Amino acid sequence: MLPPETPIGRVFRAAGPQPARAGLIRIGTRGSRLALAQSTTVAEAIAAATGRDVALVTITTHGDVSRESLAQLGGTGVFVSALREALLAGACDLAVHSLKDLPTGPCEGIAIGAIPVRADARDALCARDGLSLAALPAGANIGTGSPRRAAQLLAARPDLAVHDLRGNVDTRLGRVGTDLDAVVLAAAGLDRSGLSAAITERFDLSGVPTAPGQGALGIECRAADLRAQPYLAAFEALDDPEAHACALAERSLLAALEAGCAAPVGAAAELRDGALSLHATVYRLDGGEQLDVTLAEDWDPADPELPITLGRAAARELLAQGAAELAPLGGDR
Numbered sequence: 001m002l003p004p005e006t007p008i009g010r011v012f013r014a015a016g017p018q019p020a021r022a023g024l025i026r027i028g029t030r031g032s033r034l035a036l037a038q039s040t041t042v043a044e045a046i047a048a049a050t051g052r053d054v055a056l057v058t059i060t061t062h063g064d065v066s067r068e069s070l071a072q073l074g075g076t077g078v079f080v081s082a083l084r085e086a087l088l089a090g091a092c093d094l095a096v097h098s099l100k101d102l103p104t105g106p107c108e109g110i111a112i113g114a115i116p117v118r119a120d121a122r123d124a125l126c127a128r129d130g131l132s133l134a135a136l137p138a139g140a141n142i143g144t145g146s147p148r149r150a151a152q153l154l155a156a157r158p159d160l161a162v163h164d165l166r167g168n169v170d171t172r173l174g175r176v177g178t179d180l181d182a183v184v185l186a187a188a189g190l191d192r193s194g195l196s197a198a199i200t201e202r203f204d205l206s207g208v209p210t211a212p213g214q215g216a217l218g219i220e221c222r223a224a225d226l227r228a229q230p231y232l233a234a235f236e237a238l239d240d241p242e243a244h245a246c247a248l249a250e251r252s253l254l255a256a257l258e259a260g261c262a263a264p265v266g267a268a269a270e271l272r273d274g275a276l277s278l279h280a281t282v283y284r285l286d287g288g289e290q291l292d293v294t295l296a297e298d299w300d301p302a303d304p305e306l307p308i309t310l311g312r313a314a315a316r317e318l319l320a321q322g323a324a325e326l327a328p329l330g331g332d333r
């Protein structure tokens with residue numbers, strides 16, 4: 001709880017680089033509509049928790065300006081590196097990322113300070129004429145840039161023609177009803193961008209587990225600032241232990257599979273009745289075969305290692321079932 005006398009800081013969008021000044025917290029963000037929607041929410045919460053002024057500093061990344069495919073760019077890691085470099089260079093103090101775009105490997109000098117309450121982790125179908133997946137006509141054209149989503153779609157509907165898709169949310173949605181019958185996107189991105197009305201079906205996580213960390217945000221800082229004020233106060237106010245535990249379990253699974261962000265791996269952790277459960281699936285790229293695992297442990301909020309151990313155990317089980325032979329797991333991490 002905020003003491004009643006705590007002043008609430010101003011939040012503003014910086015037009016250019018912001019020099020550090022006493023009392024100001026600078027949040028680095030990508031400039032896309034989705035990134036700004038996410039970082040604005042975080043900025044407002046941090047201003048309220050700390051009473052400090054908060055500047056949103058837009059960092060342009062190579063991935064934002066390039067028209068190459070994500071695979072050519074080397075995965076979503078390109079978006080992340082620019083923000084991390086800005087942090088390390090002192091151009092901003094915090095960075096807000098979509099957690100699913102954050103590589104699972106450690107980054108020297110950088111730490112995750114908080115994982116806030118998670119948005120909808122599900123994938124969403126956006127189809128023409130309000131259609132559901134089952135109602136799409138035979139051979140329908142459907143767009144996704146994700147090998148996991150392609151495999152899941154083909155597993156459910158081998159007749160579909162899956163097409164590569166990239167660009168920002170508006171570009172992707174713009175293809176529905178033109179050259180594509182439907183696209184699949186993260187529900188969280190659509191909800192946060194005010195585009196929920198385009199969703200015609202949200203897939204159940206038990207049948208369609210999504211990318212580790214999907215729907216969650218990760219707030220990064222310089223490792224040296226992790227326990228320093230005012231950052232600590234901001235992290236304590238923003239972190240959601242449940243979202244944090246679930247995201248850690250999913251990410252630890254991905255790390256232990258030595259899988260990259262393009263690997264056909266879905267994961268869904270949840271906290272229910274005092275237990276942390278993790279369900280994960282690895283797909284053959286054509287969706288014709290899949291391996292599943294579900295594990296659960298009694299959750300102890302005081303034990304930060306538990307989600308990590310759970311994720312690793314699930315990965316071991318999938319590897320023992322032959323996950324590395326079934327699917328190309330490697331790639332950019």
Ligand SMILES: NCc1[nH]cc(CCC(=O)O)c1CC(=O)O
Pocket residue numbers: 076098099100101184185186188189213214215216217
């Ligand atoms: N891969 C790109 C990406 N990274 C985060 C989101 C959406 C927001 C989220 O999942 O947190 C998206 C778009 C999508 O997958 O449709």
